[in-house]
Every structure is written in C-alpha cells, then in structure tokens.
Amino acid sequence: MANVVTDPRQHPELVLPDFNKPDPLLTFTLSDVAFVYGTKWKQRYFKKVGDDYFPLPAQWDVTHKIWRAYLVQPNTDWWVPHYPADNNQRPTGPLCDGCHSVNYSVQTKQVTEWNVGCERCHGPGSEHVRQPAATNIINPAKLDFTRANDTCIQCHSQGQPVTNPILGRYYDWPVGFHQGGNLQDYWKLEEHKLGDANFTHFPNGTAHKNRMQGNDFVQSVMYRRGVTCFSCHDVHGTSNNADTIKPARDLCITCHNAGSPNGPHNVATMEQHTHHKAGSPGGDCVACHMPQIEQTIADVNVRSHTFEFISPSMTDEYKIPNPCTSCHKDKTTSWAREALRGWSNVSHWRVE
Numbered sequence: 001m002a003n004v005v006t007d008p009r010q011h012p013e014l015v016l017p018d019f020n021k022p023d024p025l026l027t028f029t030l031s032d033v034a035f036v037y038g039t040k041w042k043q044r045y046f047k048k049v050g051d052d053y054f055p056l057p058a059q060w061d062v063t064h065k066i067w068r069a070y071l072v073q074p075n076t077d078w079w080v081p082h083y084p085a086d087n088n089q090r091p092t093g094p095l096c097d098g099c100h101s102v103n104y105s106v107q108t109k110q111v112t113e114w115n116v117g118c119e120r121c122h123g124p125g126s127e128h129v130r131q132p133a134a135t136n137i138i139n140p141a142k143l144d145f146t147r148a149n150d151t152c153i154q155c156h157s158q159g160q161p162v163t164n165p166i167l168g169r170y171y172d173w174p175v176g177f178h179q180g181g182n183l184q185d186y187w188k189l190e191e192h193k194l195g196d197a198n199f200t201h202f203p204n205g206t207a208h209k210n211r212m213q214g215n216d217f218v219q220s221v222m223y224r225r226g227v228t229c230f231s232c233h234d235v236h237g238t239s240n241n242a243d244t245i246k247p248a249r250d251l252c253i254t255c256h257n258a259g260s261p262n263g264p265h266n267v268a269t270m271e272q273h274t275h276h277k278a279g280s281p282g283g284d285c286v287a288c289h290m291p292q293i294e295q296t297i298a299d300v301n302v303r304s305h306t307f308e309f310i311s312p313s314m315t316d317e318y319k320i321p322n323p324c325t326s327c328h329k330d331k332t333t334s335w336a337r338e339a340l341r342g343w344s345n346v347s348h349w350r351v352e
Helices: 119-121 126-130 145-153 213-217 248-254 270-274 285-290 312-318 323-327 334-342
Strands: 035-037 043-051 052-055 058-061 065-069 159-161 187-189 292-297 300-303
Touching: 145 213, 248 285, 285 323, 312 323, 312 334, 323 334
Parallel strands: none
Antiparallel strands: 035 043, 043 052, 043 058, 058 065, 159 187, 292 300
C-alpha cells in the first residue's frame, strides 16, 4: 500500500521540515495542514476548505532540504488553462485525489479510504474478506498483459479523461475506471508529435517529467513482449529502491545476461557488454537503459522507462540527455561518440 497521503496529526513523525524555522516561502503553519503528500522526493501540503482540499503555496525539497514555491505554472500541465492561477481555486479532488485514494466519488467527494489501498488494484474486496477465494477477487497477475499493466498505468501516466469536463470540472485522472476494465475507454495518454520538445516529452517521445512511467513503458520492446510492471516491482513493498523485487543490478540480469536469448548478444560476460567493471555505477544496466532524466522537482530526476539507449548524437541533435555525459560530466558528446566507436560489439548505426 502506497502511504503517500498522511494526516500530520495522526503521524507527525512523517512531517519532514521544521515548521518552527522561519522561511520566506513558509507562509502557513502546520496547523493549517490537513494532509501531507509524499516523503521521498518532495512533500506537499494541503488544507481543507469545506469538502475540498487545496494545495498550500510551498513544498519541501527532500533531497536539498529546502522550501520551494508550489504553484503549477502556465504552459505546463494541460489542465492549467481551465483553473485560475491560484492554489485556493485548484481543488485536489479533480486534479489529484482520484489516484491517491480508493473509490473517490466525483459526486460526493468522499473516498472509501485514502492512499492506494488493496481495492485500488484488486477491485471490490468485501466478499473476498467474508469468504476468501480466488474467484471473488481480481488478481492483476492473471489478467492479460494490457489490463495487468493498466493497473499501474491508470495513475503512473500523463494524460486526461476521454470525456472532460465532468460535472463542470476538468479531471486529471481516469474517472470511472475500475480494476479489470478497459483503461482506454476512460483515459487517453498525452499526445506527442515526434520531434517536438515540450513540458511532457523530449523530442524522441521519452517522458520529460515524473509520473509518466506508463507513457514511456508502452513504447518499449518490454511492453510489446508482454512484460508487466510487476515483473520488476512489488507494490506490497520490498527493501529495494522503487520496490523492485531484487536490487536493480541483479534484477535485469535475471532475464538479460550473457548468452540469454533476450540479449545482450555476442558477449561472453556482462562486462563485455557494458564496457564497465562489474559493480561500478556504469556497470549497472539502469545507468544506460534507464537514465535519470525525468524531472520530479528542481534538478532531482527519476529514471526513464523506455529502456532505450540514448546516444550522444541524440543529445547534439535533440537536446535529450544521454547517459554517457550525464555520468562523465567533464566529457563532451564528441568524446562519448569516439569512445563508443571503439566498442567492437556495438553497431555504429546506434552510435550515430
């Protein structure tokens, strides 16, 4: 269960910054906060007015341990033109709460429970609780791979409802979708024109911002081969970063190892493929195939999920960060291209 939404009165230990320390951006008190959102990269704060919640004007940058202003700016999210440039007029119900709760009702603004509880992924569970059986609960692992992945893509993607507005409000989550249904009947992914760079995408279609893992993943060879999000992640929780079922450097080689029909091909060892020492940062599969290029706050980025290698030439032509010079920050793209040309087991077509 993803406990992103927390009542600070019930769990004061999850409030990360010191609200008693003055800061020009901190114009509200902890007593104003009804909910805190997040603890990993950023923490946002929401007040309750009537039966709605509204964002407060500052957020905590967890990495840098500083306050930053919070107001979604023009020319960013698609919904911005439909709401005033005022947090007090941007309720979280249509813009956030559908993905941070179970069964948010657009009519009553009530939820079965806050956070991503069991029924968010498994469907209605009361009958299953009364009489546990495999036949009265949805197991995402037994769905076809499209619907299985939709379990996660419903919220880990940038898009908008097929029908909008709904009851006079513009919603930023798939209103009406329930587990086991057909997500595309309720949700359309953010459109992108190849070659264009914008708030959501790099020119090649790779996501530019956080919460777009689904937009990335559906473009991937992994998705087309029937791999699911939970082939790699266990949302019930693990000790690994991102709740992966194994540490990242061990996870990928479960299916991709020297001699595997899945690749990499024509190598006897993984070091021959990565051209980096085993155990080094450059030797991790995710370093090159899942670079941290998608912004979550300021200069803090999360990993892409297309699994494609972005060449130095793509950086020169389309300004997409490549993993070589993102790691070797003192080097140029020309240096990286020449280095790759010296790798005899790498096609020059992938370098240029």
